[in-house]
Amino acid sequence: MPKTSARLLSLLSLLQARRDWPGALLAERLAVSPRTVRRDVDRLRELGYPIVTTKGPDGGYRLGAGTQLPPLLFDDEQAVALSVALRIATTSGAGIEEAAARALNTVRQVMPARLRHRIDTFRVTPVERTPRPQVDSGVLMALSAAVHAREVLRFDYGSGDPAATPPRRAEPHHLVTRGGRWYLVAWDLDRDDWRTFRADRVTPRTPTGPRFTPREVPGGDVAGFVAGRFSGSDDQGGPPCRGEVVLAVPAAEVSPFVHDGVVEELGPDRCRLTEGSWSWHALAAGLCRFDADIEVVGPTELKDAFAHLARRCAEAAR
Incomplete structure (x- = not known):
């Protein structure tokens, strides 16, 4: 039987790999008894991992969501992928650059030397002729939430006086990035047409409006639609x-x-x-x-x- 610490890591890795695990299958994969699995689950709970016991004939365990973020276990490829994503996030213009840099440093400190060397050789140098406007991460989350919920968004747009102009109303469909900037692709209810709004100029208002039925962007491809708008194409895909x-x-x-x-x-x-x-x-x-x-x-x-x-x-x- 493997040592308790190694067994706990193996158990945690299995729980992170799929949603539900029957207790008997966990015992088989770990080569221990179901009673040992129950004890190991209790140890992980004491360490802060929210493991839920599932009922039924094949009762087992599930790694649930807790009130705090517990320690996580990554394999080598996951650790490298996470580090690369964090490195790119430091140049995203999403207002999370400092947090991404701190998270990358935290991950790097606990990496073994072989992985630390791999991510240290990965460098991203953003090349911009003009400074990119930063978008508040709270704004991005609000826009993304409205897209996900399919709720009409009310917002102020631009740098004008919000009190002097009524808010814009739009059905948000896609939050996209292009050229280091963030854009909201939405159906403008006031202009009865598709519009592409720069996220750094959007100030969402609360609450959001009613739910809407999604529409299909012209051409059916949001990437092609956005590229066409920036190249001056009309809705039929050709330049005017x-x-x-x-x-x-x-x-x-x-x-x-x-x-x-x-x-x-x-x-x-x-x-x-x-x-x-x-x-x-x-x-x-x-x-x-x-x-x-x-x-x-x-x-x-x-x-x-x-x-x-x-x-x-x-x-x-x-």
């Missing part, structure tokens, strides 16, 4: 401004730099490019990235955008 030009450069030199457009070869030194963007001026400016003469095929809005940029660039040159 699409134009066609002929470039005096081989198609092979254009294709590597075109992701969502279509390049057609017209000859050894000419190609047709059809591309879209969130605005006509952005499309015209983007087409100027090719070091080549440009012939605008259409539409007229794209020609006008080129003319406007030409005047602006000429003024900048003076």
Whole structure:
């Protein structure tokens, strides 16, 4: 029979691995008697682990939730995964950076040397051109709770005076991260349309509103929907401004730099490019990235955008 301390660790590991354990099966896995299992369970309870006894013909045990967080037992891969997640959390912008760093230090201190070396070699360096706004962790929890409960959210948005403007009302569907920022994807009840709100600008009000029936985001994919909104796409998945030009450069030199457009070869030194963007001026400016003469095929809005940029660039040159 293994020593009591080793047996307790094995028992705790088993209880954490699944929800319910019949007492006879625990005794079999530990190679002890059911009476020894009962005694070991009592020892774990004395150490603060909330182990619940289940009734029935196959009565057994379950590791329940307590009022305090007891010591936890992790295998090697779980410990490394937890450490990596905490390391990433220190750069998440979720307002938990300090707590994540302290938790990582606590986990690291009790790790064996072989695991400590593995996590010490893992480094995350956030590269941001501009400081990212921090989101209060309480706000994230409130938004997440509203999403989970499917309850209408009332909130102030932006930095204006809350007393001067009525609260926004929306049906929160998804809390997402993109580019180091947090966003709430919701159905705006006042504008009767989908909106993407920056979480750092949201101040939830209490209480929340009534429950709502979930809707499906356009396209059925929240990741695609959010990416489309940031690229200027409409709800059908395409950019609102699409134009066609002929470039005096081989198609092979254009294709590597075109992701969502279509390049057609017209000859050894000419190609047709059809591309879209969130605005006509952005499309015209983007087409100027090719070091080549440009012939605008259409539409007229794209020609006008080129003319406007030409005047602006000429003024900048003076």
